[in-house]
Amino acid sequence: MRENAVDTISSNELGNVGDTKEKIYHVLKRMIMKREFTPNERLDAYEIANKLGVSRTPVRDALNMLDGEGFIKTMPRKGTFVAGIYRDDLVQIFQYREMIELFCLDSGFSNLVQAVPAFEQIIDNWDREIQKKEYEGSIIMESDVQIHKLIVQSAGNPRIVKSYESLNCHVQTARGYYLQDRERIDASQAEHKAILHAIVHNDKDLASRMLKEHLNQTLNSLIRMIDVFKVF
Incomplete structure (x- = not known):
């Protein structure tokens, strides 16, 4: 800093x-x-x-x-x-994210299927960036944001999108702390690909399970970061 x-x-x-x-x-x-x-x-x-x-x-x-x-x-x-972001803040934020993202995936799944090319392009951008010797963390972060925005936008509800984006800004602040953790970045990308795979195969139940697992893993990673490094 x-x-x-x-x-x-x-x-x-x-x-x-x-x-x-x-x-x-x-x-x-x-x-x-x-x-x-x-x-x-x-x-x-x-x-x-x-x-x-x-x-x-x-x-x-x-x-x-x-x-x-x-x-x-x-x-x-x-x-x-x-303001800092603490354990309770993260738990509450991710409970909200799970509620919103799973609802949007369920109600807008047909739109997500149509959005597969856009989803694949974001994944490809992430892959290209992470292959660089010195990758740009902000590009990785933006790719992550775009993926989850696609999911939320699929429901076609502007009020949900606005509410979600307002709170999700705080997630971005916290997310920056694990951008130096290559292991977590790779795991996150694999989780995104699992969600995409389920969407491509028109398997809504699997996509929901993969999304829920991804959000849980992301939350657990951030909580470990707080506990170990006391960064917040």
């Missing part, structure tokens, strides 16, 4: 068009999700505003948005801090 991630923020990231508050929100959210800020790191609105060359008002508004989504926490008379 960088000693002071705020020092890496540049006003160039904001551009000249669009709502300043929204742009600051997206810059800070991306940094949190990529773990450029450490859990419980203090965020100073004045310091961020100075680095971006803006007033404190849009920075405070952006921080309020992040607070409302649970990415940061504001403590009276102490300041604003990046």
Whole structure:
């Protein structure tokens, strides 16, 4: 981690068009999700505003948005801090994911069958990236996100998609910690291929079992990471 991630923020990231508050929100959210800020790191609105060359008002508004989504926490008379993700958080998030993803796979399975070419393309992108001597973790993470997004979108319910994506951002923050674990990356890809195999063969029950197993393995991996390295 960088000693002071705020020092890496540049006003160039904001551009000249669009709502300043929204742009600051997206810059800070991306940094949190990529773990450029450490859990419980203090965020100073004045310091961020100075680095971006803006007033404190849009920075405070952006921080309020992040607070409302649970990415940061504001403590009276102490300041604003990046939120950590703990064992109970992960268990609750993955219970939600399992409920949503299994429902969407069941109700939208015929759409998933039609989406097999897109699923295969994501798998191929993952395989190509991981074959590199120095693979890019963010590409692996994005491939994982795309696979699960396909599953959720198959149900054709925009409200479910919006709700799922909001909470799943927290999973991405945690997921970054096992991107250096090649064994888990390979296992995760094998699990994705097992889900795809079941979809290709039009076996909804098997696809559901493989998805449930994949989510359980991912949760267990993240919990082990917390217990061993105390990263959150």
